């Protein structure tokens with residue numbers, strides 16, 4: 001991997017290009033910036049598209065509009081609603097349990113520290129960083145599949161391990177840029193730097209000699 005000075009210089013270049021290209025990047029989960037809804041929707045998004053999660057969430061939050069109501073959901077009914085998102089046994093269980101924790105252990109408010117967020121059922125660092133960055137304005141690297149793949153291809157990192165990717169990007173991305181940088185990587189990954197068949201010929205970073213690993 002390049003030394004940190006070169007990685008920082010490259011990161012600045014990448015941030016500038018992506019900012020220009022995707023000035024309004026934001027989370028594509030339509031939670032209305034409601035912390036609890038975003039948390040549960042992000043859980044549903046594992047191995048599912050954001051589009052489907054948005055569709056399913058309309059009926060989900062109509063039936064369970066508060067953490068209390070979801071905490072007391074009939075598990076079979078909840079499973080049936082989230083079934084289109086896949087892994088529905090586990091997801092329904094996590095949704096009910098995390099809603100119970102938020103409703104009865106945190107007074108209805110989603111906590112705003114990494115330590116507390118990680119105690120919620122089904123919540124890992126990726127979800128926690130998204131909540132911290134998008135809801136509470138705290139620096140967080142959302143180390144998802146796009147972020148890991150693209151930052152490695154661009155030479156900003158050298159790992160596919162989510163935690164190490166987060167650490168390596170935290171060394172070179174300024175705190176105030178972290179949340180939006182990750183959203184921009186998602187947009188860039190969907191449009192150009194796709195997992196299979198990246199569109200390198202028309203890419204603004206084609207001179208970087210990227211590795212083409214997925």
Ligand code: SF4
Pocket residue numbers: 153154192193194198199200203204205206207208210211212
């Ligand atoms: S040149 Fe290809 S691999 Fe590199 S960032 Fe662009 S699309 Fe991705």
